[in-house]
Amino acid sequence: MSATPYLDRLTARGRGFLGSRHAILGGAMTWVSERNLVAAISNAGGFGVIASGAMAPDMLACEIEATRALTNRPFGVNLITLHPRLADLIAVCAEAKVSHVVLAGGLPPAPAMAAVKQFAHLLCFAPNLAVARKLLRSGADALIIEGSEAGGHIGPVSLAVLAQEILPALPEAIIFAAGGIGHGAGIAALVEMGAAGVQLGTLFAAAEESVAHPAFKQAFLRAAARDAVASVQLDPRLPVIPVRALRNAGTEAFVAKQREVAERLDRGEIEPAHASLEIEHYWAGALRRAVIDGDVETGSLMAGQSVGMVKAIEPVAAIIERLVTGAEAALARARVAEPA
Known part of the structure; x- marks a missing residue:
């Protein structure tokens, strides 16, 4: 891996929180963020996150175990707050000693937050500054601010606005930025603004290690x-x-x-x-x-607007290396341009 001293300094809190080489979270994508992609992200220095989606508790337990067989690096689990068996899924994560849990899909209930806090670091999504403050008061250890540029379920506000609203207001909080990120220079700009790291999904969905159907990936390349x-x-x-x-x-x-x-x-x-x-x-x-089936005509091709930056089907390690070297180069250029 390339040396990235400028990026490392700006993302030190995020890297320390995740326990990963780089503060790059894999966005949890249902049917895509399973053992193979999650392990690949973690093995490449990022932080993979299992998308539990509508999984039953026993399925999630198997997925966690299978992921551990593929990586000895840290990874997390994303749980949907609207799942009817949320408490059981949290219990599965506790039993498996999962280190990080992301609660997604709406404002997380207080009992769920408290239960996760007993055994893991808790990450929550914040759609605006007021909710961000509320989540931190309620015990969230870190936040994810996801702009409407993202793929899948989205909020109404762009990351460009969320970053300006939230990052300067909460300088002590550990906040990961997400939505439309596809280039290292974008990462550099966000960590300069105060983000502790970033979350990406679309670029990883088309990676070699992704189990998505070849037709699904080809649709990304054309888009x-x-x-x-x-x-x-x-x-x-x-x-x-x-x-x-x-x-x-x-x-x-x-x-x-x-x-x-x-x-x-x-x-x-x-x-x-x-x-x-x-x-x-x-x-x-x-x-x-x-x-799974490759039905690109009537199926849902969930993708963020960064899909236009997907130019090839390549290994996760190559994607992460390009992102971090691009971010480091952008940060280095900014330092050179600074007045003496």
Whole structure:
């Protein structure tokens, strides 16, 4: 690995918190962030994160064990707060002595935060400054600020705005920036602003070690940033979180699915809670078709706007090396340009 003294100094808190060579988190991507990719990220000096998604507790236990068979480096587990068996999943992580847990998918409940804190470092997503402060007061050890440029489920605000709002206001907090990051110079700018590190997903989804179908990866290679679009919410009674994915027939099918569920809601055939859940299940199935089966026409090609920077299918180690050397070069240029 290349020497990166400037980057190391600026990311010292993030690296120390994660226990990894570089403060680069792998974004947790359902069906993609499994044992092979997670281990590859950790082995290459980053910090892999298992996406538990809708896994049952026994499945998660197996995935943690299988990941440990592939790496002796630290990695974490991402848990969705809306999972009906969240407490059981936390218990699995405790039993497996997982060192870091990310609670995602909404404001985490206090009991879940307290349970995780008993055995692991806790990371939470902060969509704005007020929530960031609340999470830190509630016991979060680190935060992830993810801009709307990211792939998958997204918030409404860009990383460029979130970074300016949150990083200067919380200089003592350990904060990882995410969303649309695809180049070392971008990492350099964020850590200069105060980020302790970064999180990336889209670049890793197309890596050699990713289990995603070859057709899925080829779609990434062909795509431009503008092709990764956010889903539209048709009915306020179905408050589904927007999803960013590559535009295809599946994008239009999702609009039709919302319309169908809304009509059933009008007829009283389904309860509001079940209606929203059906929408989420639709996304999970569409994502699996794309990632596992290679259905790039009607499946969900979840990708961030950094997809335009995916130029080749290459090993995770090469991706991380390029990112850190690019960041180091940008930081070095800035130091040279400084007045004496």
